[in-house]
Amino acid sequence: MYVKIEPDYDALSQRAARVVADLVRRKPNAVLGLATGSTPEGLYAHLIRIARDEKLDFSRVTTFNLDEYEGLPASHPESYRSFMQRNLFDALGLTNDQTNLLSGMSSDPATECANFEAKIRRAGGIDLQILGIGSDGHIAFCEPGSSLAGRTSLVALHPQTIADNARFFDKEDDVPRKAMTMGVGTILEARSCLILAKGSAKADVWAKMIEGPVSSQLPASALQLHPWVIAISDTVAASKLKHGDYYKHMDRELADQPVLPHWVFQPELDPRAAMLASR
Numbered sequence: 001m002y003v004k005i006e007p008d009y010d011a012l013s014q015r016a017a018r019v020v021a022d023l024v025r026r027k028p029n030a031v032l033g034l035a036t037g038s039t040p041e042g043l044y045a046h047l048i049r050i051a052r053d054e055k056l057d058f059s060r061v062t063t064f065n066l067d068e069y070e071g072l073p074a075s076h077p078e079s080y081r082s083f084m085q086r087n088l089f090d091a092l093g094l095t096n097d098q099t100n101l102l103s104g105m106s107s108d109p110a111t112e113c114a115n116f117e118a119k120i121r122r123a124g125g126i127d128l129q130i131l132g133i134g135s136d137g138h139i140a141f142c143e144p145g146s147s148l149a150g151r152t153s154l155v156a157l158h159p160q161t162i163a164d165n166a167r168f169f170d171k172e173d174d175v176p177r178k179a180m181t182m183g184v185g186t187i188l189e190a191r192s193c194l195i196l197a198k199g200s201a202k203a204d205v206w207a208k209m210i211e212g213p214v215s216s217q218l219p220a221s222a223l224q225l226h227p228w229v230i231a232i233s234d235t236v237a238a239s240k241l242k243h244g245d246y247y248k249h250m251d252r253e254l255a256d257q258p259v260l261p262h263w264v265f266q267p268e269l270d271p272r273a274a275m276l277a278s279r
């Protein structure tokens, strides 16, 4: 894992946006995996600025979002489709054909989830998956106890997640109880991952994800099994890391190295290519 510690939220957001922008510049038909929540908002704002200032073309990019609440129509202001339109898609001019989100209103979630996985495969797989982390250790909506090999499915949200997300709704009772989400197994198949954390509320879970044991009790820890994860946080979220000084040293020492693996640009060279092709 490439652990990077930035002084504050704006610096981490800028650095993360630069990773995405450089990918799209080098691979204009990149497939991006996207997250919602408050953490990636700064990344998206910087990406919009970079796209405008540097005339970065997103017209051939395809996106897949990690998750969507069950029972919320796309038009609901707190649906993840609405979040993405507001925070990224409208400003970049991304069309509905380019952007894929699970439908929270599907009457057949199992088929909806299977079709979503098939679409990811048809798009050639995800080049870079953006992630946030829940205070209970979830990634996407893979809550504690999720299979680390899990696929896209309907899940029940943990009470902690419902409480955490109540801030986006009028009251806690309005937070949907279920969601459809990529599984940890789906996420681990992305060619590279970029996970972000900010603030003191994430300090414990960030240290466990990076330095604790791999466990389904903390699904984000499964990222330790992925060959290329960039983990960027602010200093406060990094404050409980035991090896923080080493990560900073590593960041400086490797500053001239590519930020993304060569197999993002040459997928046939992915060390997992044979395993992924057999799916």
Ligand code: F6R
Binding pocket: 034, 035, 036, 037, 038, 039, 040, 066, 067, 131, 132, 133, 134, 135, 138, 139, 140, 141
């Ligand atoms: C949302 C998602 C979630 C969030 C997580 C952190 O698409 O995948 O896993 O990343 O709940 O949310 P924030 O960033 O609001 O703390």
